[in-house]
Amino acid sequence: MIHFEIWQYILLALIFIWTGCIGFGGAALSLPFLLLDKPLFWLPIIAWHLLFFSSITVSQRLHQVDWRFLRYTHSILIIPKMIGIFGLLNLPNNVLVIIVYCIILFYAITYIFNITRQSHNRLGDIVLLILGGYMSGTSLIGSPLIVAVYMRHVELQRLRDTLFVLWFILVSFKMSAFVVTGVDLQWEYTLLLLPFAAIGHYFGLKAHVSLIAAQGNNFKRIIGIVLALVIIIGLWSILY
Template identity: 50%
Template sequence: MWAGFVRTGLGFGGAALGLPLMLLIGASPVYWLPVVGIHLLFFSSLTLLKSIKKVDWVYLRQSLIWIIPPTLIGVFGLIALPDKVMIIFVYSITIFYAVIWVSNQKITSHQPWVDKILLVLGGYVAGTSLTGAPLIVAVYMRYVAKEYLRNTLFVLWFILVGIKMSTFVAFGVVIDWQLSLLLIPTATIGHLIGLKLHDKIIQNDRLFKRWVGAVLLLISSFGLLKIIL
């Protein structure tokens, strides 16, 4: 429900902000990411059916050149690296985002070369754990009009998750389809609430992220200590 709410409320971050909670329940990123991926494909499709015309296709194509190659590298790293390493990675990157949001800072770029670095890093992190959204969004906000931003990001997430899911299937990763489908009604509740509150959240972006950052910092710190100790 939380992941669905964040995904539509902010336009990004369903995995980045939801995965730390899922990992506290147990299992590994390789188990949870297909579940998150199926939901993202499903809900993104529903949203884009109504607003496919509000997508900045020009910048999307330009940015994919920098995003897709590191995404592929990240996906193979996710499959190859030990679960413990990946869990530490997820909690560490989440703590990084949380500290930035709690301190009212922003990941920003003012130079084209910095944009490319953020897109490459965001693509790699998205490939490993689907938590690269804040890095990519920092660049997209510079080039995509506000009214096109969320839908353009949804298309991007759809492409990246499609790559990830195809790789999972190709490498024989076990996907819990039953759990994914059973959780769709619950995620739908969060999805609908996010759609209704999207404008208010965007208007109070800093306050929302500050509260979310504080909770994520607590959860991720606990999870990191749990896996290390």
């Protein structure tokens, strides 16, 4: 078990509270702060948390899940997902971190300039799902592209629960690959950081919807600027 300084534990607690507050897309906003270290150390922790909170969220709401569309999209997502996992397990650490940073920087730019990722036909849906599946395989951050497709086809009242089931399935594949290949699942740090992620989820459920509604694009723009600054610092530290 890796040991951190006290100030590092405090920083980690704040990062995982931040992740929980953001919601089920929080992995994309916490990874820039964590990938200054080895990705395969942090990804199992985030994956455990996603499995835990997604299972709790939908355990009493399975009747709200759009199973038909879920089965259809999963058949498209599974192959690029596995390709992404293979890349995660075989690419050199610095190469993987740079790829993940570039993906997150793309998201940050779309937030800053309010660029909407939408699909308008079946081919567009498939392209977004393939890209989202691959990104999900490499780093757990393919949700924005996948959500763009789901928002067009799933009823609003069923959207959140359907996506949580999808995240549970996709993350389960990644965790299975970790087990087969002998990756340390970091259960000690998972348990240590779980209460902080839970605090974030609690306050996120209370405030997230109203915050988005009140501030709209300004809120996303602030998130995008913070992300972009973190990514630039991270890329600079790796390249120079």
